[in-house]
Amino acid sequence: MVRNRTILVWTVALGWGLGAALIGMSDAAAQSARSADCQRYGQHRDSYLQGVSAGMDEQLEAMARQRQVPVQAAAFYWGGALMQAGDTRTLAQLTLATARWPGQGARAERAMARISDEHQGDLAALLAGLMLSDGRGTDDPYRARAYLTDASRRGNADATAFLGLYEACHSRRVALN
Secondary structure: OHHHHHHHHHHHHHHHHHHHHHHHHHHHHHHHHHHHHHHHHHHHHHHHHHHHHHHHHHHHHHHHHHHOOOHHHHHHHHHHHHHHHOOHHHHHHHHHHHHOOOOOHHHHHHHHHHHHHHHOOHHHHHHHHHHOOOOOOOOOHHHHHHHHHHHHHOOOHHHHHHHHHHHHHHHHHHHHO
């Protein structure tokens, strides 16, 4: 009888150890997949933000040269004209272009969120979501997801694609916070 109990105890211990090892392996595989998802999201996000702001940077520099004013002054005046005209898409692109200037990241994030909130701009909501997860200004995973979801609901196909990538990367982290 003692021998059967010993075998039973060893069998149970071996089963638990094997189960724990498999769980540990699946956690490692999940973490590796999550890391790859986050890397893919980061690459696509950075590429998209760069693509949107690159054209605006060129236009802004051309305007500054034409009017013989500093680029910051041209951005200020152009932003005011865009607000008066109600052109929130171009205003969002201009705001993104100014976000890369030294010390302007947090201001640009607030401005982008305000454009999205007050004018219901789908591009502004998408850009706000991406900017709130880019590691440059204030990272806020909850607000980033909310803006991406909002832009997706407004019909922005890019936001829908980014939301899927964002969920793959951040869903576990957001759920545990």
